[in-house]
Amino acid sequence: xxxxxxxxxxxxxxxxxxxxxxxxxxxxxxxxxxxxxxxxxxxxxxxxxxxxxxxxxxxxxxxxxxxxxxxxxxxxxxxxxxxxxxxxxxxxx
Numbered sequence: 001x002x003x004x005x006x007x008x009x010x011x012x013x014x015x016x017x018x019x020x021x022x023x024x025x026x027x028x029x030x031x032x033x034x035x036x037x038x039x040x041x042x043x044x045x046x047x048x049x050x051x052x053x054x055x056x057x058x059x060x061x062x063x064x065x066x067x068x069x070x071x072x073x074x075x076x077x078x079x080x081x082x083x084x085x086x087x088x089x090x091x092x093x
Contacts, residue, residue: 003091004030005084008053009077017061024054049083052076 004027011020027050035044045051053076060066066073 002027002030003084003087004050005080005082005087008050008080009084011054011057014057015061017058020054020057020061024058027054049076049079053080 007023007027011023014020031048031050032045035048038044052072056066056073
């Protein structure tokens with residue numbers, strides 16, 4: 001399994017829109033599994049921090065600019081950083 005949180009952080013400097021979209025599609029399987037395991041539904045999937053970061057980069061590269069709520073971006077970024085580190089530590093044990 002890949003680290004979806006680290007993937008989301010990594011795409012923030014990516015410039016290949018098709019590569020981002022293809023990776024997002026691969027990560028959506030794990031996002032859905034994670035959310036469903038926690039009892040969440042479509043809304044929780046849509047608002048997942050990984051989805052937020054992918055959406056930001058897709059919007060930026062497609063010329064739509066930055067997404068409107070900077071606070072939600074900062075929350076998503078912080079959550080992805082935290083979870084990426086947790087997964088890295090868990091895999092090294």
